Amino acid sequence: xxxxxxIKKAYESILMHDFEQAVEWFEQAIAIAPxxxxxxxxxxxxxxxxxxxxKAIEHAKxxxxxxxxxxxxxxxxxxxxxxxxxxxxxxxxxxxxxxxxMAVTLLREAIKLDSLSSxxxxxxxxxxxxxxxxxxxxRAIKELLILDPQHEIGNQLLTEYQLMLRQYMNS
Numbered sequence: 001x002x003x004x005x006x007i008k009k010a011y012e013s014i015l016m017h018d019f020e021q022a023v024e025w026f027e028q029a030i031a032i033a034p035x036x037x038x039x040x041x042x043x044x045x046x047x048x049x050x051x052x053x054x055k056a057i058e059h060a061k062x063x064x065x066x067x068x069x070x071x072x073x074x075x076x077x078x079x080x081x082x083x084x085x086x087x088x089x090x091x092x093x094x095x096x097x098x099x100x101x102m103a104v105t106l107l108r109e110a111i112k113l114d115s116l117s118s119x120x121x122x123x124x125x126x127x128x129x130x131x132x133x134x135x136x137x138x139r140a141i142k143e144l145l146i147l148d149p150q151h152e153i154g155n156q157l158l159t160e161y162q163l164m165l166r167q168y169m170n171s
Contacts, residue, residue, distance in 0.1 A: 003029030037066035082114035103127040134165035
């Protein structure tokens with residue numbers, strides 16, 4: 001037995017929006033074929049969609065370990081790692097200055113892992129603005145707007161930070 005029947009049932013569960021059942025089917029497929037990287041990858045995606053980031057990362061890491069040359073697996077794993085760093089950074093944004101720099105560090109690392117993360121650029125802009133590093137905040141928001149020119153909050157923040165920079169320079 002190779003687990004393909006369980007994978008089919010997992011997809012049927014996903015189509016029925018029963019993600020918990022899908023997880024169970026994917027786990028059964030992995031129990032049958034624990035060295036099948038595709039099964040770990042598919043389970044990781046399902047966990048990520050269910051907001052179970054730690055489990056998603058665990059299975060994405062296993063998929064990469066089993067098939068290190070598979071680009072899709074590596075990109076997915078990096079995307080999840082970036083998400084984790086973004087979540088960690090959110091805890092530091094409104095903290096005192098020395099802790100706000102931790103948010104900047106985490107977000108810059110997240111962007112290295114996933115350069116298409118609009119959330120990382122948005123939060124990086126916010127973190128820099130909290131530190132009164134307005135030129136860096138503007139740069140981060142401009143990167144966000146390259147990814148998503150219609151980003152409403154990004155457009156508002158760009159205008160706000162440009163004004164703040166002018167006021168800061170004039171004081």
